[in-house]
Amino acid sequence: MTEQDKRLEILEANRRFFDTVADSFAEIDAYRLKETGQWVGDELKKLSQEAGSSALLDLGCGTGLAIQAGKGYFRHVFGIDLSHKMLREVSSGSNGSVCGDAIYLPFRADSFNVVACVSVLHHLFDHLPVFQEVHRVLKKGGLLYAVHDVDSVFMKRFHRPANLYRQCLGLSKKFVESKEGITEELLELADYHVAEGIDTQKLAEELQEAGFPDVTAEFYWRGANRQIDFLLRFFGAMGKTPRGFAPYFSVIARK
Template identity: 30%
Template sequence: MVTMAQSPPSAERLRMIDGFLVEAWADLVRHDERLRPLSVEVRFDRGVAHLSGEVSDAGQLRLVRDVVGRLAGVYGVWCRVAVGGRAPVVVDLGCGGTKQWPGNLGLDIYPAPGVDAVADLSGSLPLADDSVDVFFAVHIMEHLIDFLPLFDECHRALRPGGVLHVMSPWWRHVNAVADPTHVRLLDVQTFKGICGQRPPGTPRWYPLHVGCDGASIFADLTPLGPDDPPPPAYHLARFFD
């Protein structure tokens, strides 16, 4: 029996979902005294929440991420928020000529306008330990035969509480196979293994949010330290089978 793949929402439906999310977030802010004093702007674009602004401490930022991520219709929570007066260090991996935000540090294997440093993403990243607040890996992982070393490098370079944002084609959508340079197929369940089933001693991740819109998969991951407990089963059950 052939099972039909999930169809991605139409552009019109995504526009309406974004409108719903704007109203839902405004209602949350009105009724949650923890959120009202925070200087964080939340913008929604095709189901992805884009956070900008400033907070006093990392706990406030985690709160906003968590609350936004619980809204139905949110596929990912992308963040560029200053904490305690310090602007975040944001790195776009494989950015080419396009960055997610102006001012991000762009790494790519090929030199191009907007590429700040040439780096082979299948090897070591030219970044110090604990030096990055946010990584964007948008349409990158599907081009790497083995992407786990890149995850490990991001884990090394991220500060505690930092986030790796991943976006890739969903394996059942035509975009996953239409590009002959794609060498890997990915699913939401791929991140279950990255977060919960890696061998002891390898870098581990906590999933802040994981979603699929029928065309792309999204994952927001934060590094776990060697002594941190694994993600609880009830949290993994939010995203994974």
């Protein structure tokens, strides 16, 4: 199978998965969506002050988490997603949401101050073509904000407990049991980088190759589940963690 064939296979798996679960996705993943939305909103507020508040793009918007989180901080908010059925679930708040592929963004160059990708990168076969498109549509000084994807160093270091945690959490099982046609194989293809995580060092290199000279990454635990978030708040440990000791990462890249 060629790389292009693999990319198309993963693209189709994501389309099928999200079209199938669209009407129940927000209910099944309710806690993570609510918790993530709160601090994504706080971050988007800061980014709007830093990069400008004219326009935000929620890339891979799904049901519109970043649209809702950022609509109070940007004059114009747009969303794009591969699944047209997920787009039907987007609440009001955007100036427009379109169905499309992340490597062919239907927007003019220099259109957005901020492009947000919330839990998107692990669904993509390759990242460089997407970063090149994001760079094109961002204004000069604009920011890419990618958040809530899994770090490969953590997954290598804590592979067994991480997989045990995923099994105990049972989110994959909930999706498989929720709809006919959702299989473990389909979910593994759609969540392409979840099992091994994403190499953030390689990610930073690809961002720089795409034209982003300034790239920063942070690693964190928040948003994992209700119990972990409670402990983090109790011990005042909601902030960043050294790489390899937290499952999730966020990246901010400046054009």
